[in-house]
Amino acid sequence: MGMAVGGNSGGGGGRRRRGGRNKGVISEINVTPLVDxxxxxxxIFMVAAPMMTVGVPIDLPETQAKALNSETQPITISVKNSGEVxxxxxxIPAEEIAAKLEAIATTGYNERIFVRGDATAPYGVIADVMARIQGAGFKNIGLVTQQKKDQ
Structure with missing residues (x-):
């Protein structure tokens, strides 16, 4: 009964690698690049999400009205400061508003329609658009504004 004395100071009878080179395949997944x-x-998505707002870019007037809770996406009609609808x-030409709304309304004349008018848009154009919508029979019409920031 004797003990073997060798130059392997690490105990255990494993193989010793020379030069610190790994010759085997590492079977672990490195998640650091995935996390990066x-x-x-x-x-990227946090920065890009606010830029994905639906609609034509216009300068909405500010009011003290509270935001509406909306379950479905309403139909939006925008009027730019140049009078374009x-x-x-x-x-779309203003004359075709009623026909197009009737074609795309999914809940009939109870469809929610939002009118977004630029703060510097001519009042007559916005009033004409709203009159055409109401004349077509739609009753749920709303004006979109921005909430005033406390100063």
Missing amino acids: VMLVLLI YLQETP
């Missing part, structure tokens, strides 16, 4: 990519994507994001 996910954080970059998160930052848009249905959702598509330019």
Whole structure:
């Protein structure tokens, strides 16, 4: 009964690698690059999300009205400061508003319709658009404004 004395100071009978080189395949997944990519994507989406607002870019007037809770996406008609009228994001002549609304309304004449008028748009154009919507039979019409910031 004897003990073997060797130069292996680490105990155990495993193989010793020379020069610190790994010759085997590492079977562990390195998640650090995955986490880096996910954080970059998160930052990109956080920056890009506010830019994805639906509609034509216009300068809305500010009021003290509270925000509405909306379960469904309403139909939006925008009036730019130059007097151009848009249905959702598509330019449309004012004469065709009633016909287009009747074609796309999913709940009939109870469809929610929001009118977004630029703060510097001519009042007559906005009033004409609202009169055409009401004349077509739609009753749920709202004006979109921005909430005033406390000063």
